[in-house]
Amino acid sequence: MKFSRIHSLQGSLEIPGDKSISHRSVMFGALAKGTTEISHFLKGADCLSTISCFRSMGIGIEEKDGKILVHGNGLRGLKRPDKVLDCGNSGTTVRLISGILAGQDFDVTLTGDSSIQKRPMKRIVEPLSLMGAQIESVRGNGCAPLSIHGAPLKGISYSTPVASAQVKSAILLAGLYADGETRVTEPAPSRDHTERMLSAFGADVSSQGTTAVIRPAKELYGQSIQVPGDISSAAFFLAAGLLIPGSQILLKNVGVNPTRDGVIRVFERMGGKIETVRTDLRGGEPAADLLVTSGSLHGTVIEGDIIPTLIDELPVIAAAACFAEGETVIRDAGELKVKESNRIEAMVTNLQAMGADVTETEDGMIIRGGRPLHGAVIQSRNDHRIAMTFAVAALMADGETDIPQWDCVDISYPAFLSDLRSLAGR
Numbered sequence: 001m002k003f004s005r006i007h008s009l010q011g012s013l014e015i016p017g018d019k020s021i022s023h024r025s026v027m028f029g030a031l032a033k034g035t036t037e038i039s040h041f042l043k044g045a046d047c048l049s050t051i052s053c054f055r056s057m058g059i060g061i062e063e064k065d066g067k068i069l070v071h072g073n074g075l076r077g078l079k080r081p082d083k084v085l086d087c088g089n090s091g092t093t094v095r096l097i098s099g100i101l102a103g104q105d106f107d108v109t110l111t112g113d114s115s116i117q118k119r120p121m122k123r124i125v126e127p128l129s130l131m132g133a134q135i136e137s138v139r140g141n142g143c144a145p146l147s148i149h150g151a152p153l154k155g156i157s158y159s160t161p162v163a164s165a166q167v168k169s170a171i172l173l174a175g176l177y178a179d180g181e182t183r184v185t186e187p188a189p190s191r192d193h194t195e196r197m198l199s200a201f202g203a204d205v206s207s208q209g210t211t212a213v214i215r216p217a218k219e220l221y222g223q224s225i226q227v228p229g230d231i232s233s234a235a236f237f238l239a240a241g242l243l244i245p246g247s248q249i250l251l252k253n254v255g256v257n258p259t260r261d262g263v264i265r266v267f268e269r270m271g272g273k274i275e276t277v278r279t280d281l282r283g284g285e286p287a288a289d290l291l292v293t294s295g296s297l298h299g300t301v302i303e304g305d306i307i308p309t310l311i312d313e314l315p316v317i318a319a320a321a322c323f324a325e326g327e328t329v330i331r332d333a334g335e336l337k338v339k340e341s342n343r344i345e346a347m348v349t350n351l352q353a354m355g356a357d358v359t360e361t362e363d364g365m366i367i368r369g370g371r372p373l374h375g376a377v378i379q380s381r382n383d384h385r386i387a388m389t390f391a392v393a394a395l396m397a398d399g400e401t402d403i404p405q406w407d408c409v410d411i412s413y414p415a416f417l418s419d420l421r422s423l424a425g426r
């Protein structure tokens with residue numbers, strides 16, 4: 001796919017549904033009694049992988065009048081799939097489903113694409129094993145495929161070495177089936193969609209500081225869920241709207257959960273004009289319309305507890321920092337190395353190919369902004385967020401940028417190109 005400079009973005013955009021919340025609405029709906037009705041569900045490839053896994057376990061899932069209906073079978077209603085569960089490219093699917101499957105009374109194997117088979121699973125295998133789960137990496141390399149032999153579970157108190165909502169959620173979901181209370185403490189708060197939504201489904205879950213606590217559930221109950229727009233998808237247009245001269249865009253119904261909104265806080269700190277013009281509650285999650293007006297940005301330091309709140313947005317923030325005055329330092333972001341690709345290496349290499357002044361560090365990067373970027377051939381590494389980040393960078397660069405591995409954007413934002421075209425007036 002080829003991109004070149006554009007002159008201003010105008011208009012408004014309904015941001016597609018949040019990926020994390022869409023996954024959870026299907027998973028919890030499958031475990032609930034009754035039907036869960038999901039509107040604004042993200043039909044990206046990752047969430048479709050989740051749907052396909054639950055269909056393989058006997059859950060009826062259909063689309064009706066633009067909504068997804070999940071006909072839950074109750075907490076103990078999943079059936080043994082007659083094949084290996086394919087989680088595609090989705091870390092959320094593998095890790096959260098592992099937590100659910102650890103406490104069932106059947107055996108199952110989970111796998112995914114070549115990227116998933118390289119991502120670390122020890123982080124869930126370890127705590128789930130402490131709960132009594134029989135789960136192992138089939139090749140003994142700490143990655144998927146994972147084989148799970150369902151077993152009785154006991155509650156634990158666990159401190160995670162990394163702030164990860166996927167790890168926290170896997171443990172909490174196993175805790176639904178455990179014989180006592182389960183507590184997970186993180187070094188910094190990660191996204192809390194599981195806690196919010198499980199509680200709406202009737203689970204006994206609460207948070208105290210950086211500790212989430214769950215007690216075993218008797219039953220969950222189907223809900224009607226309106227998924228807010230994905231702030232991680234909105235981030236591409238936040239960056240483009242702030243940086244392309246003469247732009248003003250309205251991004252509608254963006255989820256602004258405080259455990260996810262670090263990108264807004266950082267862009268504001270860099271001098272970006274982002275006005276909240278309307279707020280709302282969608283499915284127990286705060287949402288807002290954001291009016292973005294272009295202007296100049298300056299560098300900043302991004303480190304510490306804010307990192308988990310913008311972990312998926314760091315690629316596009318790094319690209320935006322190339323167009324900001326002065327230096328931007330990103331630290332404490334070693335987790336970027338174990339995402340769909342090594343995002344530190346992918347960002348630094350591709351930004352350098354476009355002429356940026358950027359240095360890779362152990363846990364982040366240093367960007368000296370203000371140097372004009374030029375077009376290049378971008379290696380997306382089949383990572384959706386890397387592909388879209390460089391589409392945005394290309395809109396402000398001289399010459400043409402080619403992103404040959406482009407189809408991966410279907411993972412989280414199938415409508416990215418048409419949304420970009422509508423704001424560009426094409």
Ligand code: S3P
Pocket residue numbers: 019020021092163164165166167169190191311312335
């Ligand atoms: C997600 C959590 C984050 C994020 C991922 C989705 C989730 O991963 O990067 O895209 O849905 O819980 P970690 O929890 O591993 O940081």
